[in-house]
Amino acid sequence: MASKLLRRVLIVSDRSPRPSSRSLPGFTSSRLFSSSNSQPLPATASSPPPPPTTVDPPSSSSASKFGSKIRNDSVRSSIKDPELAKFSAIADTWWDSEGPFKPLHLMNPTRLAFIRSTLCRHFRKDTNSARPLEGLKIIDVGCGGGILSEPLARMGAVVTGIDAVDKNIKIARVHADLDPGTSNIEYSCTTAEKLVEEQRKFDAVIALEVIEHVANPAEFCKSLSALTTPGGATVISTINRSMRAYATAIVAAEYILHWLPKGTHQWSSFLTPEELALILKRASVSVKEMAGFVYNPLTGRWSLSDDISVNFIAFGTKDGQ
Amino acid sequence: MNRLLARRFAGNSCLVRVPWRSFCDAAAVNSGTAQAKHAEKQRLTSHSEEYDVAIVGGGMVGMAVACSLASMSLTKHLNVAIIDSNPALVNGITIKKEDPPDPRVSTVTPATISLFKEIGAWEYVQQHRHAYFDKMQVWDYTGLGYTRYNARDVSKEVLGCVVENKVLQSSLLSCIQNADIRKTVFPARLTSMNLNPSSIPTELNGTSSTSPWRGFARLELSDGTCIHAKLVVGADGSKSNVRELSGFKTTGWNYAQNAIICTVEHTVENNCAWQRFLPSGPIAVLPIGENFSNIVWTMSPNESSELKSLTESDFIKSVNHALDYGYGPHPKSSSARDGDLSWFGAGLTSSAGEGFTVPPRVVRLASERMVFPLSLKHANSYVAKHVALVGDAAHTVHPLAGQGVNLGFGDAFALSRVIGEGIAVGSDIGEVSLLRRYEAERRPANIVMMAILDGFQKVYSIDFGPLNIVRAAAFNAANYFSPLKRNIISYASGEQRLPLFT
Secondary structure, three states, X not given: OHHHXXXXXXHHHHOOOOOOOOOOOOOOOHHHHOOOOOOOOOOOOOOOOOOOOOOOOOOXXXXXXXXXXXXXXXXXXXXXXXXXXXXHHOHHHOOOOOOOOHHHHHHHHHHHHHHHHHHXXXXXXXXXXXOOOOOOEEEEXXXXXXXXXXXXHHOOOEEEXXXXXXXXXXXXXXXXXXXXXXXXXXXXXXXXXXXXXXXXXXXXXXXXXXXXXXXXXXXXXXXXXXXXXXXXXXXXXEEOOOHHHHHHXXXXXXXXXXXXXXXXXXXXXXXXXXXXXXXXXXXXXXXXXXXXXXXXOOOOEEEEEOOOOOEEEEEEEEOOO | OOOOOOOOOOOOOOOOOOOOOEOOOHHHHHHOHHHHHHHHHHOOOOOOOEEEXXXXXXXXXXXXXXXXXXXXXXXXXXXXXXXXXXXXXHHOOOOOOOOOOOOOEEEEOHHHHHHHHHHOOHHHHOOOOEEEEOEEEEEXXXXXXXXXXXXXXXXXXXXXXXXXXXXXXXXXHHHHHOOOOEEEEEOOOEEEEEOOOOOOOOOOOOOOOOOOXXXXXXXXXXXXXEEEEEEEEEOOOOXXXXXXXXXXXXXXXXXXXXXXXXXXXOOOOOOEXXXXXXXXXXXXXXXXXXXXXXXXXXXXXXXXXXHHHOOHHHHHHHHHHHHOOOOOOOOOOOOOOOHHHHHHHHHOOHHHHOOOOOOOOOOEEOOOOEEEEEEEEEEOOOEEOOEEEOHHHXXXXXXXXXXXXXHXXXXXXXXXXXXXXXXXXXXXXXXXXXXXXXXXXXXXXXHHHXXXXXXXXXXXXXXXXXXXXXXXXXXXXXXXXXXXXXXXXXXXXXXXOOOOXX
8 A cells, every 4th residue: 555655656756847736826835946045943843833934935936846956055954933932832731641732642652653663664673572673773853842752762762852942852851861761862952954964873863743844845854864874764754735734734723623723834834745755865765655644533543544645654765775 | 554563472482480579678667667768769770669560459350461461572571560468479379179169250251261362371270170151041030031042142162151260360370470571479558659759840951850750650568668660550359449549539339239159069060050030139050160050149138148147958948949939930931933933033043942941959058158248339530640440440340240350351451452552652651641542442341331230230129010021021032032142142252342233
């Protein structure tokens, strides 16, 4: 199933460049290929903040042209400033599973199931072990309060968590120290780009629900790829830029159900799976598996599925080995 | 998508015996508890008191949790503490073949039997006395109807197996002793529990000064020991200490009934389970093996004290009277060859053709008579942070359908499976969100079963003409209407979670 999906995604991205038919007419995925004017800010935490974001103005020069050069001055693939403020404001509620981060807590086991399954298969680890990720160095980019880092550490990995919001890192540190199994996680308030400069390398680079908050996704993917050892794994999750996602993740989640504060997500910042696969390919990461998350309102649980029209997660491997 | 989790049933290939270690902090007992507590806090790097799971109550259900955790590859690395002051856990339970059957028995449903087989404990049960039965007859004193159930109605071999509680417990003990999971028995009682141990308040300036035990529950035992655990499992019975200390509220009421239990002997072997509803409560006869049967007789408290004080021969006479012509006539036996049943056609179950039979006569009383009061109790919630209730601690039911301990075993296996699922995705096993999955699975099923049993108890305790007719109609319907009968058997055997026509 997943391979059929992937074939479809890879075919589209290999075809001659054309904006995805899913984008609104007149609106393009300009974020990907514009010379953006975003400020140099570090990579972000992954979650819902209150004040509304300003949408990046579509750059006129490279609108709807895939082949255009990605001009990027001193700007790195960075988070927009107001986004940071949003996350800082509710940082204290990270570990309150009934608080503003409830949707993330609910989705967490499902994301972990995908990560566990793909990493075990890729690194040929025993899936029946309680600590299958033993011996792997993993970095959680945009770790927030550590809700992904802690389970990864319990599964045996050596985890580094980074986030742009300092408060998040502090909360994460305090919480990780509560359990001897997670107290060896290394947290730091830094960005993927800085770590690339330090030439750090990891077996698996994971950035979940981050890329939709980043001003330049292509550069961000390049940084993630640079952090991955050749033959290592890169896992990215985000929301699809589809009509269904608009209805679900923005209208329903933010305005009707109030799961997320209004303005958490900008539909224009979402990426389609084809676009993500393409920019990852250009960063030397081949997407091998992709899955979607669906929510069952009756049971209140998320599950993995082949439906990538709203939330989806992609697993790729770095070329070179 | 592939399911990540497969339950691995360890073949116990590694027969390394982990010796029981009873931890008794003698120094603490001598120097007073306050100093002991201080000493415990100082031992920051000591891992000897750090447990993943602390099972309070080493009875059948508590040990089932431990064995189940030991049998799954995802959970067998956990460090388990078992807290029970019963010396049998340390010394073992000796069962002599020549002993007469103990009156405390349980009827184990096929679903529970297969769970036991999965964890490798059933082979130990088979080494001792146990009795499968494949037939059951239920009727009441009005003589207006009866139902016979046969395992062949649902194409199975057995309806259930009657096993003495001490055999079940000893089997589970042997199973865990042969498993290579880390376990420690604490032969003490739980005196107090703190589910949110306080820590030194932390400042967000980078210095983390939390107490190392903050993510654990803290248990204090009657011998002064203090242990910490991520998850406390309350398997300590209907008067659960864990349930009280955690502050769970319960709903329930006492039935104005007591149950007398004893072992009796016949001249022939009994391989059918019998239950007759009498005006003040049902009398049940369960085969226990080798011409012995177990009697569970429910009645009002006055009657129970009367019967307990009768001589043996008088008691036997009243038992035979109750099973035979006492209180009312025999139901009319009808067979499938009768004309008025022919329109049911070929859908009749084989047991519909069996006529009414009188249970075998009791000739001897083989044990003392025990009396205990009956009540219904249900905890309003089964889980909280760091704590989960299983078995009678969560729910106490009327024994009239032999379901009580089967619900408990269902809880135990469900909890251990949920713990395994949590570990598969690296969760903290004391997290409420994970434990709620266990509650969501077991609570509705348990409530339905309790409601049904309570309903039966109430319906059968009223002697009122029209209601008697309704009950008789129900007996006949269950006997002759095959889908209903199969449904009842499936549900009571534990194969079906809910009693709907699924």
